[in-house]
Amino acid sequence: MFTTQIKKNVARAFARNGLVSRVERLAPELYRVVIRADFEGVHSQVGDKIKVDVGGGMRSYTPSRFSAHGLEFIVQAHATSAGSTWVRALSPGDEIRFFGPVRNFDLSLPNASERITFFGDGTAVGLFERFREANPQRDIRGVIELSREDGDSLRGATFLGAEVVCRESEEYGDALLNNARSKDWRSAALVFAVGEAESVKRLRDFFLTEAGFSRHQLRLKPYWSRYGKAHRKKLERTM
Numbered sequence: 001m002f003t004t005q006i007k008k009n010v011a012r013a014f015a016r017n018g019l020v021s022r023v024e025r026l027a028p029e030l031y032r033v034v035i036r037a038d039f040e041g042v043h044s045q046v047g048d049k050i051k052v053d054v055g056g057g058m059r060s061y062t063p064s065r066f067s068a069h070g071l072e073f074i075v076q077a078h079a080t081s082a083g084s085t086w087v088r089a090l091s092p093g094d095e096i097r098f099f100g101p102v103r104n105f106d107l108s109l110p111n112a113s114e115r116i117t118f119f120g121d122g123t124a125v126g127l128f129e130r131f132r133e134a135n136p137q138r139d140i141r142g143v144i145e146l147s148r149e150d151g152d153s154l155r156g157a158t159f160l161g162a163e164v165v166c167r168e169s170e171e172y173g174d175a176l177l178n179n180a181r182s183k184d185w186r187s188a189a190l191v192f193a194v195g196e197a198e199s200v201k202r203l204r205d206f207f208l209t210e211a212g213f214s215r216h217q218l219r220l221k222p223y224w225s226r227y228g229k230a231h232r233k234k235l236e237r238t239m
Helices: 002-013 082-089 122-134 148-154 174-181 197-209 229-236
Strands: 016-027 030-036 049-053 058-061 063-067 070-076 095-102 115-121 140-147 163-167 188-196 218-224
Touching (some): 030 082, 030 148, 058 082, 063 122, 070 082, 070 122, 115 122, 115 174, 122 140, 140 148, 140 174, 174 197, 188 197, 197 218, 218 229
Parallel strands (some): 115 140, 115 188
Antiparallel strands (some): 016 030, 016 095, 049 058, 063 070
């Protein structure tokens, strides 16, 4: 408890203020948030995160764009969670408090020119968007799993630049795993998997045991878990 309170106090001490300039509903449960804030002299790289005060606590989001004058991030709304309630009520002109950007996930690439594949869910859409735009000369292919409603809304969206697969049940990762099993992986040099923890774990197991990948060919990041934060952190330590 004491350690948690210290972290909260540190977060408040280093918090920044931003002004919401735009909220775009990309799909029924997917929102793009654009904020204006002063980042003069601040460096950010692909994979960084910010932590936003959503009223019911702090939530982590990955910037999809960043400049000296502001940033953008994409929020996947999950049922009635604090972050989901917050983003659904957000409007231009609202003030927000956040801290960051801080280092979170290494997406640096080797010099090799082989194909790179990125698997993710709705929480990874912003990360993939920035990753792809930062590496325009690389062969990067994305596969994003969304609900049927969100998938139908975003299929063919030019900003996404990824193949959309739809989740047909409550089991996260089924559509991603089926997609992975349908492909020939002999030409892929590197695979990223980001999103729900069990989904990331299932992809890891497939690539190591069925596709013949080595561990150094995989970059894995569980962003969240349907079983809670402790479960996500436990799985992350094994990756």
